[in-house]
Each structure stands twice: as structure tokens, then as C-alpha cells.
Amino acid sequence: MEKEINRCSNVEIAESILMKKKTMIVAAVAVAALVVIGTLAVIFLSKQETRKEVLFVNMGTNLMESWLEVNESDAYIAWEPFVSSAVVNGNGRVLMWSSEIMPHHPCCVVVVSKAFLAQPNGTEMTQRFVKAHIEATEWMLEALSNKDSTNYTTLVNIAVEFTDRSAAVVNESLKHLEYGYVMNASFKSALEQFATTYISDGWITNDTFHNRGYTTPADFVSGYVNGSFVDAAGTVAPSATMFPTTIKLGFLTQDIHQLAQAVALNATSFGGQSMFQKYGLNVTKALANGYGAGGDVMTAMGLGQVDIGYLGAPPAILKHINNNIDAVIVAQANMEGSGIVVSVNSDIHTIEDLAGRVIATPSVTSIQHLLLKMELSRLGIELVKG
């Protein structure tokens, strides 16, 4: 029996070894082919045309300065303090301030969830919140008007703690933005312009826009912006009794634009009572260190995790319409305060020089991304994913 197997297999094995040799060649060819295809694909696919395009990448604002340094991007657009930070550290030069793109442009706003407003005392609590926001903003404006005052020092200290930047960076940042709360005609027309851009770019469809009950961008803005809380703030008096409900506050991480909420939350610098407490409100941070993007604040609002949020106007528009997150804008938080940064030795000197280069933006829904896109399109340049 064993003999038979051996006889049998000797022939077969000889054959099979011959065949395996063939197999090995096939395998080698297969591997070689795969590698060649892969390499060709890379060479072929990575050819980028240098049309009139600016290529964007998205990254967290805290990454931008270091990635600019290692030439992973040629420029970045961010909110303060990430612009002044690069300048103070000697790594960056400001190519353009956002105020040069659109003077006094709206930036961060205060958004209240409709579900919160519908609660018992929801309107009353919102009214008091807006009052505290206004008081904080006015205190900041007063402090900023006199840089030798103790209030200014207090403001810088609060900002240093909130943004985790040096006093030098904070001082520089505070020069490049305007705080304010009034929602005037130019604020509303800017919001209309933002909504129009999103519709014409196809980010918001006409169908969805109409399904939310809006017919024109103007009609949308008058429905989404509610100035009555700011108007009625004069009638609100401090309250010794606290509302039992706690307001869950959403804000962006280290965003100096939203300093008003850090001021209004601060008790230690104001005799042990925060401005929110002064008006009878318990306010707690929905997320201790804040959210990474405005869209996240809106999503959290949709889930009931945030009652009142500070965020950029563009994500407030996009998420309200596209995800049906019912809310209203009740106040402004700041204007301007963003900038395009290039490295100190960069050969980029005008915004046109950005063509064919890579710029980092915080996210596609950010005001920075939108303003950059609007400015580039005025110059006939497209902003596309790089």
C-alpha cells in the first residue's frame, strides 16, 4: 500500500513541483502588477491641476500654527486668539483680516433652543440670560476703552484663563475684534447674504428651505432672528430668587469671540456672584471645555443637551435648516476677529497668491470658511477641497 502511494506520488510530485514553479512566477508577477498599478495610480491621480483654485484642508484651530510651521499648509484662516498667537510667537504674518473681507461682519451669536423657550419660564429665563449677556458685553467694552483700568486687567485674566493663551496673545487678540450684542440692519443683511450663498452653492436645497416655512432669505432672517429680548433688556431688574431650572450653556473651546459668557459665568472677579446669578439664573456648561465646532453646539441643542449656545452664525443657519433644529438667534456676541495667516517668510503677499496653494480652515461650516470662499469667488477663484 505504502509502496503504491510512493510510486504514485513520485510522478505527481515531480509534475506538481514543475507546476508550482509556474505558480511562483505567477505570484511574483501578480505582486509586481499590484505594486505597479498602485504606483501608477498614485502618480496619475495625484497630479493636481493648477487652475484658479485654492485648496482647503480642515483642522482644529490649535493645530494650525504648528502645521503651518512644518509646511503642511501654506496658510490658515482662524478666529482669535489663533491669529495673534502666530504673530506674537513670531511664526506668522497676517495676510488679511476678516474685517477687510466684510467690514463689521457678524460672527458669533447667541442661539436659544425653541424647546427651551417653550418650557415654563423659558421666555422669562431667556430674557434674563440676554440681560446678563448684555451686561457682560458692556462691562467688557468699558474695560477695553481704558487699558490702564483694573477692569481691563480683570478682563485679560478671565480671557487668559478661558483661552489658555499668554497675556501677550490675549492683549493682541482683543485689538482685532469688536464685541456687541445689537442686531442691526447690517447684521441682518449679512445673514441674508450667508443664507443666499448656501442656497446658491447647493448646501441648502430650495425644497428644504421651503419645508422649514421660509420663502426668501429675507423672510428667513426675520423669522430666525428675534431682537425682542435685546429690546426689552432695559426692563429686567436683578433678582434675589433663583429660577429652579438650570440652563445648559454651549460654547466653543477657547474662542475669545465668546468671552461674554466667560465673563458672565465668572463669580470670583465680581464679588462672588456671577452676572447670571445676579439675574436669578443657574447656568452650567453643557460640556466643560466647550464644543469643537458650532455645528456640534447645534446638534447638542437638537438632542436637548444645550439650551442656549454661543456659536458662529453660519452653522446656526445651516443646522437650523438642514437638520430642522428649531431655535432663534437672540443676540450678537461679536463682530470681526478672524484672519488669514501665512508663515513669516512666505511668498504669499496677496489673497490672489493663494491660488494653487493649501489653506487650512477650521471646518467647512465656519464663518472663516464662508468669508474666505466669498472673497475668493469675488476674484474668480474657487475654494475646493485639497
Next chain:
Amino acid sequence: MTGPSETPSLLQRFAASGWFRYFLYSVSIVLFVGMWHALSWRLNETDPVLATYIPYPVDVAKAFIASFSSPIPGPDVYIWTLISASLKRVLLGFAIALAIALPIGLLMGAFKTVECLGKPVVELIRPIPPIAWAPVFLFAFKAFWGPIAVVFVGAFFPLLINIIFGVRSVDPMLIDAARTLGANKRHLFTKVIVPSTLPYLMTGVKVALGIAWMCIVAAEMLPVRGGGGLGYAIWTITDIGRWDYIFAIMLFIGILSILTTGLAGEFERRVYKWMGMK
């Protein structure tokens, strides 16, 4: 009823024909889309916010078709740019994984010493999900190579394990026979072990390609460079809230995965046929 069957009825003939399979395939798709539609409809009635996250199938189909003719909201590029970017990452990550897994796998399978040296590290790293590497690789290798490295990790282990297994499964009789015929260690390795491993390697290739596509969303977390990619688009469009496009892009990923794995299968069949193995 025990007699020989009469002429089969129309239904029986249909059931026996090849068309029946395609009929069942379409039933499967229709049922799935129908249930999806019902879910969307129900959500629209009960939870208007949640409803925006599960759009109607028809809206997804519209977004899918629109992807060919207009830029995708967010990345503002056409679908071809996204597909080529992801394809590039999948193929490159896979090719590197294959180039490294092949020698290591062959050595680990053939030599006990090498296996013992490699095994603890492989077994430790293998179960870690590729997404866990994404932040590490993005910082270490930056925007271009970082995402490719994530795909590489996903594709590497199925290839390696299949190759080791393939080497182990070589018929010992073949080895004995080759020895009898005077093969030395090197010949054994190149002429017996490597070729016998091929079917296992091809299984590994198919599994690895599938996993490479599964890694693409993790790989293309911000801040990727080079046209974004399908995974990047999913992250970005989440910000904007256009879930019709998110589902459309998920569909693209599924289709591309089927296509690449199918191509590998076709390649495998041709190789076997050419070698007369099957």
C-alpha cells in the same frame, strides 16, 4: 404522490430557473428600500429632527445622481475627485501592506524561530481597531501618508494571518517529496511553500481589500490632503447636516468595495484557470 412527477408547473419551472435567483435579489432590495422608506415616513410623523438624519430613499437616490453633475456640498468638488482620492489611499495602503506582509508572513510561517519572534507583537497589535491609530498616524505621518497608514494597518493583518496559515497548510508530503528529489531549504521555500500559499494569499487579499474600504472613513478624518476622499466627505457633510449626501456616499463606498473585491476575485479565478488548479 409517489409517482413520477408530472410536467412541472409554471411556478416550479420558474423556481428552478436561473431567473428565480434574480427575482429573490430584487425582492431583497425592494423589501429593504420599502422598510427604509417606512422608517423615514414614521420619523417624519413623530420626530422631525431625527427624521433629517434618515432621509427618504428617493432623496438619497437624488443626491447620488446629483453627485455626478454638481459639486458635493462641503468639499465643493465632484464625486470623481473624492473617489480617486479614496481609491488612491486604499490601493496604496493595500499595496504597502501586501509588500510587507508577504515576506514577513512567508518567513513566519516557514520558520518556527521567526514565528516565535513575531507572534507576540502581531497578536498584541492585531486586535487594535485601525481607527485607534488614526490620530497617531495623522500626527506622525501628516496629511498625505497618515490616512494611507491607517488603511495599511487595516489591510496588513488579514494578509499576514492568511499567508502564515497558507504556509502552515502546505502538504508535508510535498515537502518530503521535494526533499527526496534533492531540494535544499531555499528551494523548498521558493518552489514549494510560496506557490502552495497562493490560494490563502488570495483569500487574504479579498478580505484585506474589504477591510481597507472599511477603514477609509477612519483614515480620512480631518485633516486629510489630496482631494479629501469619500470618508472625509462623510465627516464634513455631517457638519452641514446633508444626510441625503452622507447616505449617497456610503452607497459609493459599498459599491467601490464590491468592485475592488470582485476584481480581486476575478483575478484569482483567472490565475487558477491559467495554472489549471480549478
